[in-house]
Amino acid sequence: xxxxxxxxxxxIAVFFNPQNSGDYAVAAVKEEYLTEKTPLPxxxxxxxxxxxxxxxxxxxxxxxxxxxxxxxxVELIAEKDKYARFGAHKGMTGMVISERAIAGKWCVLFPxxxxxxxxxxxxxxxxxxxxxxTKL
Numbered sequence: 457x458x459x460x461x462x463x464x465x466x467x468i469a470v471f472f473n474p475q476n477s478g479d480y481a482v483a484a485v486k487e488e489y490l491t492e493k494t495p496l497p498x499x500x501x502x503x504x505x506x507x508x509x510x511x512x513x514x515x516x517x518x519x520x521x522x523x524x525x526x527x528x529x530v531e532l533i534a535e536k537d538k539y540a541r542f543g544a545h546k547g548m549t550g551m552v553i554s555e556r557a558i559a560g561k562w563c564v565l566f567p568x569x570x571x572x573x574x575x576x577x578x579x580x581x582x583x584x585x586x587x588x589x590t591k592l
Contacts, residue, residue: 458490460505470504475522478559482514524562524581527590528552532564534583542577549587550576557581 460468466484473479495501507513524530528551532539535546544550544566553576554563561578568574 458485460508468508471519473519473522474556476520476557476560479516479520481516481519482508483517520560522557522581524552524557524584524586525589526552526555527592529587529590530562530564530579530584531587532579532583533585534580536583539577539579539583543575544577544579 458467458469462468462484466486467490469483469485469490471481471483473481530550530552532544532546532548532550539545544564548566550564550566552562553565558578560581562581562584563576564579564584565574565576
């Protein structure tokens with residue numbers, strides 16, 4: 457998504473990570489490498505221009521490579537209070553049930569024994585170990 461022209465006639469382009477909502481990368485792109493697309497609604501363009509004024513905006517120069525996918529079987533490898541208060545503890549096995557991460561977190565379903573309700577919570581990708589990948 458192109459948001460603004462620079463004095464040297466390059467454009468500021470923002471690229472969004474399709475695997476991780478909220479992740480983006482910013483780069484200067486020469487006009488010759490761009491193709492014309494539908495303009496952004498003015499409200500969205502204005503919001504992006506405001507975001508560009510944040511001090512760390514241009515520090516995002518690459519998209520985070522995500523290791524996991526929907527339907528992966530994972531193990532929780534960290535014991536943290538933010539998971540424990542929902543019933544998730546180190547060593548538990550679950551399944552990723554979201555199509556994409558949100559801010560680096562995956563929604564993981566933890567199946568429970570019969571008679572106890574299964575639960576799902578958002579877990580940081582770095583706190584999960586891939587056990588197996590299901591190809592659908």
